[in-house]
């Protein structure tokens with residue numbers, strides 16, 4: 001089934017972006033996950049968060065919880081997350097107690113306003129690295145502070161090689177509704193040279209058992225453009241994905257941020273171009289996957305996701321977050337948003353733990369976005385879905401986005417990526433495939449540095 005919104009092609013003769021994007025994959029972040037960019041969040045603004053905790057929530061704002069589990073069996077060569085591969089059971093136990101202590105601090109604050117979590121997300125790192133006992137202790141503790149009886153979705157990220165049948169059963173029993181398997185690729189050689197800990201055999205076993213256990217939704221993550229990826233292998237990855245028939249598939253285009261092993265090697269060898277496919281090839285691979293999955297009934301639901309059954313496969317965490325929900329974020333280096341304030345926790349293990357031991361919130365930096373910045377944030381994040389409704393912004397921000405963004409909208413239209421249809425502002429497929437690069441056009445001038453592709 002093909003989506004009319006997303007399969008619209010560029011009009012013949014339409015202008016291409018000027019200046020033309022650098023095609024090779026060079027170092028830096030491509031993915032836009034928040035706004036204003038993190039580099040504008042400051043330690044001096046942490047008191048703004050502390051003040052915001054003392055106020056009741058804005059009526060109708062959903063509450064979510066994110067917990068970062070920063071442990072992995074191995075560090076993947078492309079990984080840029082805060083992860084540790086050397087923590088023993090005592091350190092992990094201490095971390096779980098720390099996260100619960102952090103939650104206890106928030107749970108008694110007025111910003112909760114009697115709300116129960118609407119969605120929960122266990123990200124990493126590798127949440128499935130924890131043992132069954134650790135998981136049980138953690139989730140029982142979380143539920144004691146803020147009960148899960150109103151949650152719409154609990155997402156849990158897994159590295160397939162860490163999943164025993166016993167653990168998967170425990171994960172299902174603790175209330176996970178959306179199991180996300182970090183498959184990334186189905187080829188063992190590619191997995192190995194990219195530093196992944198798991199192999200394809202473990203994917204098949206974990207997926208099969210997860211299906212038997214009846215998780216309401218199973219997502220598979222893939223990465224287009226891992227080191228040594230080829231056209232033939234990518235086709236095989238798509239074929240195997242279709243064979244498994246997951247409820248949703250998330251596909252990222254490989255980026256090489258500064259703190260990756262791949263970049264460190266590039267630097268030591270004096271190389272500027274990463275040893276992975278160029279952006280055009282990666283977009284081609286994602287498009288190929290989208291098209292093949294559409295042929296067997298999937299629908300493109302965002303720049304990165306396809307879903308098998310649109311009426312059933314949801315992603316509440318993403319949708320609520322992109323509509324400005326409160327996100328109570330716990331754990332080292334995690335990013336949250338409470339009562340209009342962005343914040344990030346201490347981004348290293350020791351400082352994070354030390355703050356908790358001292359009885360303080362482990363928040364490292366924060367930012368109070370202006371109303372205009374909040375509007376830009378929601379607009380650019382929602383554009384990643386492929387379309388936004390102008391009326392949503394009229395109602396929520398009392399702003400006509402067609403007027404406000406007249407110039408960048410025209411620019412994207414001239415480049416052949418954007419269409420205005422009634423209430424909708426839509427990206428076509430080509431626009432969607434490079435949406436993160438295009439979003440910078442909507443940023444305030446002071447936030448526009450750092451374009452990567």
Ligand code: SF4
Nearest residue numbers: 072075076079124125
């Ligand atoms: S499993 Fe994920 S979080 Fe862990 S090292 Fe690999 S990419 Fe990073």
